[in-house]
Amino acid sequence: MSVSYITDLTGKTAVVTGGGGVLCSEFSKALAECGAKIAVLDLFEEAAKRTSDAVNANGGYALPYACDVLKKETLIDIREKIISDFGSIDILINGAGGNSPKATTAQEFLTAEDLETKEGSDTLNFFDLKPEGFNFVFNLNILGTLLPTQVFSEYMAKHGGGCIVNVSSMNAYRPLTKIPAYSAAKAGISNLTMWLAVHFSKLNIRVNAIAPGFFVTGQNEKLLFDKEGKPTARTEKILAATPMGRFGNPAELIGTLLFLCDTKASSFVNGIIIPVDGGFSAYSGV
Numbered sequence: 001m002s003v004s005y006i007t008d009l010t011g012k013t014a015v016v017t018g019g020g021g022v023l024c025s026e027f028s029k030a031l032a033e034c035g036a037k038i039a040v041l042d043l044f045e046e047a048a049k050r051t052s053d054a055v056n057a058n059g060g061y062a063l064p065y066a067c068d069v070l071k072k073e074t075l076i077d078i079r080e081k082i083i084s085d086f087g088s089i090d091i092l093i094n095g096a097g098g099n100s101p102k103a104t105t106a107q108e109f110l111t112a113e114d115l116e117t118k119e120g121s122d123t124l125n126f127f128d129l130k131p132e133g134f135n136f137v138f139n140l141n142i143l144g145t146l147l148p149t150q151v152f153s154e155y156m157a158k159h160g161g162g163c164i165v166n167v168s169s170m171n172a173y174r175p176l177t178k179i180p181a182y183s184a185a186k187a188g189i190s191n192l193t194m195w196l197a198v199h200f201s202k203l204n205i206r207v208n209a210i211a212p213g214f215f216v217t218g219q220n221e222k223l224l225f226d227k228e229g230k231p232t233a234r235t236e237k238i239l240a241a242t243p244m245g246r247f248g249n250p251a252e253l254i255g256t257l258l259f260l261c262d263t264k265a266s267s268f269v270n271g272i273i274i275p276v277d278g279g280f281s282a283y284s285g286v
Contacts, residue, residue: 007258007265010035013086014261017069017148018095020047022217023167025054026250027093027257032060034258036091039082041067041148043096069096069144075151089155091261094148094166097141097189098219102133103181126180134181141185145192153205161204165260166193168211168273173281186211190273197271206270208260213277214238215248243279252276 014031018024020042028038032055040062042048048064055062063085065078106123107114114125145166156162172190175183197207224235239245256274259265275281
């Protein structure tokens, strides 16, 4: 038996959180090209509008919504607006997330000479990290996925089901140096994805996740390139550990996204986390 088709999301509405970012703006455009109507949610209204304008300029249909994903009341209000504007909610892409300098160490490895914070230094060693830094990162990633899922999946549960795609990370598989809170939070996203997949399995709601490897975004660009645009030492280490020897292009996540959103292609796929990482997670270094 042969199966041949192209992803067709005509008539479906996709809600994309973090829709103004580098990756999720590409997600929004790709879903629209497959026929979905897009509700673009972002903390910054201008960012959401940029994405929706790009979708509309390409022949799609999108509307922007300024939204703090950590405020459930706001999410509920926006859900009602989306239902009024679009008529349904069929797909949820939980793309909101990120790290904070307040939850980032200056060193990859702690040594004896690092034990004392230099006076006037704005860099942190492990012992300097404050709970509020971790709380910010955990809330943004874990609650920033949980709360939209609670709000938008409630509609799905009452109207025949839907599809949820979370954004995990390579950090969930192999924690990266310097960013302990982000690594732990993304591991939590992967675990939450599996839990939700089981919990919703009787209501025709599938929950899966994409785990991107290394892509250049607004959040990490300054860590990967210096002021002159040259690769940093951290970039050199990343590329050396990535068998394909380069960063990913956001467009290279689209195939996986569309596969997970396509009820024909992935109707029996539930509770998985798919790495898209150029071989990073498979490489031992030797």
